[in-house]
Amino acid sequence: MSNSTFSEIAQALREHASFIIMSHVRPDGDAIGSQLALGHALEEMGKTVYYYNEDGLPENLAFLPHSERITQPQGEVLDVDVAIALDCANKPRLGDNALKAASQAKLWINMDHHKSNPGYGDLNYIDSGSPATGQILYDFITAEGLPLSEVTRDAIYVAVSTDTGSFQYSGTTVATYEMAADLVRRGLNVGEINAKTYDSHPYRRVELTRRLLNTLVMAEDGRIADWQLVYATKEELQLKPEDSEGLIDMIRAIEGVEVAVFFEELKDGTIRVSMRSKNPSIDVCEVAKLFGGGGHTLAAGIRAEGTLDGIRDAVLAELRKRVDAC
Amino acid sequence: MSNSTFSEIAQALREHASFIIMSHVRPDGDAIGSQLALGHALEEMGKTVYYYNEDGLPENLAFLPHSERITQPQGEVLDVDVAIALDCANKPRLGDNALKAASQAKLWINMDHHKSNPGYGDLNYIDSGSPATGQILYDFITAEGLPLSEVTRDAIYVAVSTDTGSFQYSGTTVATYEMAADLVRRGLNVGEINAKTYDSHPYRRVELTRRLLNTLVMAEDGRIADWQLVYATKEELQLKPEDSEGLIDMIRAIEGVEVAVFFEELKDGTIRVSMRSKNPSIDVCEVAKLFGGGGHTLAAGIRAEGTLDGIRDAVLAELRKRVDAC
Incomplete structure (x- = not known):
């Protein structure tokens, strides 16, 4: 499997009108954050976006703006052009109901940072050197000039922060910290978003x-x-x-x-x-x-x-x- | 009180030969990290440096390279040219024994990020916009071209990381993340230093x-x-x-x-x-x-x-x- 280029993927996004965005079961911050980050960029481009996660939205991530859009599939089939799988190492980990919802899609896009990802999309972008799928999406969105709204900005930050243990794990790179600097430059409220991510539990x-x-x-x-x-x-x-x-x-x-x-x-x-x-x-x-x-x-x-x-x-x-x- | 310039402080460091570097009682990561960061830069410049802390080195920071040099004063008076207080909001918080050890110094330098710091040095640099004294020292050392050894690099990272709750608190700025990126570029092992800082307790x-x-x-x-x-x-x-x-x-x-x-x-x-x-x-x-x-x-x-x-x-x-x- 070889990666598609960012511009091939961006072109596919521009050419289609409706999307289902999914991630893995038992979703974490990188899963939900990635869904919201790319999904909101597509919405800003005027596209129709369905955010599906087999297990729905975990309560501890419900503070993320726009997260109320994450839906738990109930067995329905969606009439969409493109299925996008984010941060999901293999297709079955999307969940049976999510796969059913996406079954009519004509094109599959698969973006992930898990090394074991076999490349199950029609277009694939797997970068295991990235500590989070959120960071790949940041690279993608900024390189291709896609909309980086406040929703996307905050979602990317939470995706990367949670998957790096707050910028601590060994996968954290120069680019990770530079990304964080750029998100703050774009108006991210560091204190507030981290308090919501880490400083609150039932x-x-x-x-x-x-x-x-x-x-x-x-x-x-x-x-x-x-x-x-x-x-x-x-x-x-x-x-x-x-x-x-x-x-x-x-x-x-x-x-x-x-x-x-x-x-x-x-x-x-x-x-x-x-x-x-x-x-x-x-x-x-x-x-x-x-x-x-x-x-x-x-x-x-x-x-x-x-x-x-x-x-x-x-x-x-x-x-x-x-x-x-x- | 108005701040001295970085170059005035750097000149004072260059002009003198021996230093006692202190910080506040009950020292935390920013206190010890700042002492080691600036102290090792001075040692690389060929200076004699004593690292004193009233309460000695906390066990949880003993992983920091060079930290074995942190000494607990026992009532002695040191024959040194310059006393440097770092991350210490007021002079008494240096501790009685540390103050006694520094009592023969001819010049006092006071660098800190606490807003309440009254400027008790002969040369002062107080920047309450900085989330950690370690970040002020990074700015100072890089601006003045002082030696930034591995010891200094790791000490700065730990100082800033611990004082920002791992880059989470509201004081964390664009410059903080850019600093972290630069320290990684200089060879910092992110995974290892964070594991030692956070991932280990008795x-x-x-x-x-x-x-x-x-x-x-x-x-x-x-x-x-x-x-x-x-x-x-x-x-x-x-x-x-x-x-x-x-x-x-x-x-x-x-x-x-x-x-x-x-x-x-x-x-x-x-x-x-x-x-x-x-x-x-x-x-x-x-x-x-x-x-x-x-x-x-x-x-x-x-x-x-x-x-x-x-x-x-x-x-x-x-x-x-x-x-x-x-």
């Missing part, structure tokens, strides 16, 4: 943190940390999927911890296990595979049938072996 | 968070949140002052909370109260003054004699009145 997230901390176990001289969440607690606190997002970082960041594990009971009784390693010699993907899961060396997951205690014992036993061996 | 900080959360009380329909820390817990966990830094943000950020309060028992039996308001009509400084404390409208503190329960009841009663009134 009480239930704090209560969830407390519950998790009360189950925290440190093992192997503090090299393994794990905590757990039973389904009854999720129900009691009426948790939403985004409430636990990133919480594992709190125990991963403990000095001396090499592996952090989050055991979670799901509604259907299966157990979800999220593992984070800080030591490349401890390959958590290897452990995940033993239980039918997968992922990367430093971040892997499992979804398995069984009791929380049973799976916890089995997974920790495998991790202990590996921690002891290095 | 277990005791997580345990402290758990203890605090277990005392969390939400009152007035979730508009007031408070938690508390007794001295016995501090002793049991062997807490250091920096361990509780920023934790109050967790409860301040709860949706609906207008005032967050942290009650803390100190070693001498007095009670320290930290209050944060998100509503400008609820002036926590007014409440602080009733108990002999002070601060700003949205952030104020008290240190008072009494029992934790007694002071908590009295302070919360005053806060409730104000919350109910608006």
Whole structure:
């Protein structure tokens, strides 16, 4: 797969009238921000735009201007010219209902920063050197002179800020900071948008943190940390999927911890296990595979049938072996 | 007080041979980072530099290259030409022992971004439009062509990053992001330095968070949140002052909370109260003054004699009145 050029993609946008813009299931800031950023540029060009996300708009991103336009598909088929997939590594991750909604589109455009993206569009632009799809869209919109409204400006900032951990992760480049400088020059209110992005969470997230901390176990001289969440607690606190997002970082960041594990009971009784390693010699993907899961060396997951205690014992036993061996 | 020019300050640095560089007590990233940034530039110029901080180097900043040079004064007097105070709003905040160490200096240089700084140096450069003293030093060093070594580069980044909450607070400007871009261009390892700055804390900080959360009380329909820390817990966990830094943000950020309060028992039996308001009509400084404390409208503190329960009841009663009134 080789990339289309920005001008080929821009030409396709100019030539068509109606668009469905989608992103991956369980959307994060880069997914929603990218949808809004490009979608609003198209609207400013006089186009008809439908913003669809299989899982709808997460509550914590509802502060984004124009985000009320993000719709959850209900099985309908849209009469649109072009389908645009943003920040979505493969087509199935758009979700079944979103794919159905887009099924009549004559042209597919696929823009993403995930290395594994196979290029499932008619026009593709995959740049894994970019820390966020939002940054690719910034490059695209400024290079092609497309409208960069306040909606687009704020959406790009939130997309890139959230996907770089507020300009902290290793993918953050010179261009990332220069982009941020330019967005501020274009009138972005840094204090306000960051307060809305980071400085506000529902009480239930704090209560969830407390519950998790009360189950925290440190093992192997503090090299393994794990905590757990039973389904009854999720129900009691009426948790939403985004409430636990990133919480594992709190125990991963403990000095001396090499592996952090989050055991979670799901509604259907299966157990979800999220593992984070800080030591490349401890390959958590290897452990995940033993239980039918997968992922990367430093971040892997499992979804398995069984009791929380049973799976916890089995997974920790495998991790202990590996921690002891290095 | 009017500012000296950068070139007047640079000339004074060039003309002298030995320096003591200081910052404020209870130093944070901007204090230590600024000391190291300017100090190492001077060392690269062949100068003799003493790095003094009244409270020494906090453990969480010990990853900074060259930080082992930060010394805690023990009552000695240094034979140096110039005393430099960085990021320190007034002279007494340098600390008694640091002031004694600097007492023989013939010239005082004072560089800071705190608006309230009265200009207590012979040469002063106060820029309250800068979000961090580290950013003033970046402007100074690059404008005057002073050495910008790797030590200085990393120290500036950490100073500015920590004082802007990772480029999030309202003081963050176009120049701040452009500075970050330039530091990356100069070879800064973004991922590594941020992991060291933010992604690592001792277990005791997580345990402290758990203890605090277990005392969390939400009152007035979730508009007031408070938690508390007794001295016995501090002793049991062997807490250091920096361990509780920023934790109050967790409860301040709860949706609906207008005032967050942290009650803390100190070693001498007095009670320290930290209050944060998100509503400008609820002036926590007014409440602080009733108990002999002070601060700003949205952030104020008290240190008072009494029992934790007694002071908590009295302070919360005053806060409730104000919350109910608006």
